[in-house]
Amino acid sequence: MMDSKGQVSAEYIFLILVFLIILTTVTVPFAGNAISSSQNVSITSDANTALSTIVNAVNVVYSNGPGAKRTVNVYFPQNSNLVYNNKVLSLNLVSIPVNASDPGVLKPNVNSTVPYALNILPSGGSVTKGWHNVVITWAVGSSAITVTIS
Numbered sequence: 001m002m003d004s005k006g007q008v009s010a011e012y013i014f015l016i017l018v019f020l021i022i023l024t025t026v027t028v029p030f031a032g033n034a035i036s037s038s039q040n041v042s043i044t045s046d047a048n049t050a051l052s053t054i055v056n057a058v059n060v061v062y063s064n065g066p067g068a069k070r071t072v073n074v075y076f077p078q079n080s081n082l083v084y085n086n087k088v089l090s091l092n093l094v095s096i097p098v099n100a101s102d103p104g105v106l107k108p109n110v111n112s113t114v115p116y117a118l119n120i121l122p123s124g125g126s127v128t129k130g131w132h133n134v135v136i137t138w139a140v141g142s143s144a145i146t147v148t149i150s
Contacts, residue, residue, distance in 0.1 A: 043093065046077035047110045051091045054082075054147065055112045057136045058089075061145055062116050069137045076132060082125035082149065084118040117144035125149065 053074050061068045081092040091110045127149050135148045 043077045044110065046075060047080065047091050047093055050074045050076055051089065051110050051112050054134055054136070055089060055114060057134070058114055058116065058118070058145055058147065061136045061138050064138075066138050066140045066142070069135065071133055071135045074132055074134050076127050076129055078129045080127050080129075082120055082127060082147070084114070084120050084125075084147075087113060087115055089114045089118065119144045119146045121146060121148040 053072050057070045057072045061070050076091075077093075079094055081090075081094060083090045083092060089112050093108050093110070133150045135150065136145060137148070138145045
């Protein structure tokens with residue numbers, strides 16, 4: 001009698017172990033994808049905030065007219081390129097970990113329309129991850145507003 005109870009307990013333990021193994025192999029990849037997706041959303045959100053801060057400062061300088069200057073402190077979430085082309089200011093996220101199974105989760109670029117002529121310095125707009133002072137100036141006699149990243 002005692003042996004059959006022990007065998008039943010061992011079978012239940014074995015079934016629970018098999019269930020836990022199956023559960024783990026199914027849920028761990030989902031958890032990894034969720035973590036990756038949330039990191040991507042965080043990076044994109046930080047990039048969007050950085051670009052919005054710069055665009056708002058450009059708008060203030062334009063409103064104040066030639067001779068105006070504004071300095072803002074901006075956090076770039078990763079090594080990026082700030083590019084102005086055809087009235088669109090873009091922050092290109094060059095090393096964003098895009099999820100290959102769901103590429104719609106993130107946009108590798110964050111864009112904003114700026115209807116004024118801009119010059120980006122340093123040339124190419126390359127920035128490193130971290131906090132940077134961004135100086136926006138509109139020199140008297142110039143037709144373009146200069147955005148300098150330091």
